[in-house]
Amino acid sequence: MLIGGVDEAGRGSILGPLVVAGVSVRQSRLTNLKEMGVRDSKLLTPTARARLVDEIKSVADHYHVHAIDTAEIDSSVLLKGLNRLEAKAMAHVITRIRADEVYVDCCDTNPGRYRDHIASHLEECPKIHSMHHADRINVAVSAASILAKVTRDSEIQKLKKKHRNIGSGYPSDEKTMLFIRNWVARKKCAPVFARKSWKPMRLLLEGLEQRARV
Known part of the structure; x- marks a missing residue:
């Protein structure tokens, strides 16, 4: 059974992309992520995050990273649809990580509504758990948060x-x-x-x- 985790980085930024990442890992390997020190990316140093990226990819069955540029973000915000844009991006990632069960970090005040927004973009929908602070609770989401954060930081470094x-x-x-x-x-x-x-x-x-x- 493949367990997926999906998270984002850069949602509140005024510069650069919003990055959504996902990983899927065999249930038996989730303990490997914990043992290597995977946790919420915000609790790790840049050096630790960079080290963990390759380790996460070696354990994961699938992973995918999707960046949303500023023009697409602006178009959605003008329509008051940033949450929907992020849900669509998460659905895009979910189709590519092929998980049987997925945990997502919820940006909406209503986790059930956010889950439904994601599901509306999926032809084949795995079981989705939409949770606040999922990056702190679920190690697969923590792994996704690291991939998203490292990718986002790389884009900012290019701008710098x-x-x-x-x-x-x-x-x-x-x-x-x-x-x-x-x-x-x-x-x-x-x-x-x-x-x-x-x-x-x-x-x-x-x-x-x-x-x-x-």
């Missing part, structure tokens, strides 16, 4: 090599927001790798339009 001081990519990071403010001031537009639908960016762009009309 090209644009330097972009910070973590999150709006709570002053370095990130300073980078964005300077970009908008200089280029009179948002970076293509930024989410224009996020409130801090909307406010900057609205201020730009108001100044242009004066």
Whole structure:
């Protein structure tokens, strides 16, 4: 029996992609994940996460990583459909990890509703457990969270090599927001790798339009 776990990284970021990852592991091998130190990616150092990626892939029967770019995120946010977009991405990943039973980290306040959103995109639906904080509770989801986080961090590192001081990519990071403010001031537009639908960016762009009309 294959047990699957699916999680995301970068949902709240203002820069870069939202990454959804999934793994499926034979039930008998779940203890291997625990023994190698797999847990919620947020509780691990970058070095530990990087080390664990190859180990997770060696134990997993299947794994898949899917990145959602900023344009698709913005389109969904404008329609108030970010949760639905993430559910669709999770369904895409689930079809590729071929699990008999899947645990997903739920971003919706209603886990049952989120499970139904995922199932609506699946022709053949395994048993889905939609749970809050699943990355802390279920080791397969923890493994998926590591793959998602490492992939997301790699994308941010690519942006840093090209644009330097972009910070973590999150709006709570002053370095990130300073980078964005300077970009908008200089280029009179948002970076293509930024989410224009996020409130801090909307406010900057609205201020730009108001100044242009004066």
